[in-house]
Amino acid sequence: MNPSQRRAWAALELGPRWSNRPMPSDASALAVSPAIDARDPVAVPAPAADVRLAELRSEVARCTRCELCQSRSRTVFGSGPTSARWMIVGDAPGAQEDASGEPFVGPSGQLLTHMLQALGLTRERDVFITNALKCHPPENRHPTAQEISRCLPFLRQQVTQQAPRGLLLMGRFAAQALLGGDEERISALRGRVHECEIDGVRVPAVVTFHPEYLLRHSAVKALAWADLCLARDHFGPGSDG
Ligand code: URA
Numbered sequence: 025m026n027p028s029q030r031r032a033w034a035a036l037e038l039g040p041r042w043s044n045r046p047m048p049s050d051a052s053a054l055a056v057s058p059a060i061d062a063r064d065p066v067a068v069p070a071p072a073a074d075v076r077l078a079e080l081r082s083e084v085a086r087c088t089r090c091e092l093c094q095s096r097s098r099t100v101f102g103s104g105p106t107s108a109r110w111m112i113v114g115d116a117p118g119a120q121e122d123a124s125g126e127p128f129v130g131p132s133g134q135l136l137t138h139m140l141q142a143l144g145l146t147r148e149r150d151v152f153i154t155n156a157l158k159c160h161p162p163e164n165r166h167p168t169a170q171e172i173s174r175c176l177p178f179l180r181q182q183v184t185q186q187a188p189r190g191l192l193l194m195g196r197f198a199a200q201a202l203l204g205g206d207e208e209r210i211s212a213l214r215g216r217v218h219e220c221e222i223d224g225v226r227v228p229a230v231v232t233f234h235p236e237y238l239l240r241h242s243a244v245k246a247l248a249w250a251d252l253c254l255a256r257d258h259f260g261p262g263s264d265g
Pocket of ligand 1: 115116117129155195
């Protein structure tokens with residue numbers, strides 16, 4: 025473990041009984057759905073795909089599908105390489121994300137960054153991060169079902185266009201948006217690999233606690249760490265290079 029991972033480890037309050045499991049050497053242990061397997065592992069999105077994503081980003085920026093467009097400062101489309109193997113989906117932007125237009129920049133974003141570092145992943149290189157909602161709900165209230173359903177087509181297009189190797193769904197609303205179900209608790213969904221199917225594209229998905237919840241409930245950080253290890257074992261490392 026390098027010094028940066030050691031610091032991340034300390035921030036997660038993990039160890040010494042938790043250790044970073046090595047990547048499995050057996051390629052079959054990284055089995056992913058056939059639809060994703062077919063993708064050239066070194067492929068980056070073709071220029072046409074980049075254009076489509078740029079169009080989608082500007083469509084999101086102009087969106088008026090729900091009332092959040094009246095209170096938002098900026099839409100939060102997502103950040104990170106669009107060719108990343110991992111797509112991380114949170115619930116909805118907070119106040120700091122609304123001001124900056126970037127996902128997970130507040131305290132919960134710092135924890136997320138540390139968790140990724142502990143896995144040997146960086147936000148700049150290895151993961152694309154977005155949210156179920158692209159606009160901040162005022163007063164940090166929960167998203168409504170209508171807001172999620174109006175915003176969902178954007179997230180679905182991000183998944184099908186970027187075709188990540190895996191989805192890490194952090195939080196109840198992220199999980200509900202992509203896996204369905206109503207009031208499912210994270211504890212009922214975490215700890216296993218789901219399959220998310222969107223327009224014929226099948227992507228493995230791991231559900232875990234939202235970093236904001238982890239900040240308030242340290243006791244479940246170890247479970248979140250187990251979920252991240254599960255994701256790493258199924259999605260592989262963040263980048264192909
Ligand atoms: N919480 C989220 O779910 N997403 C963000 O981008 C920030 C906080």
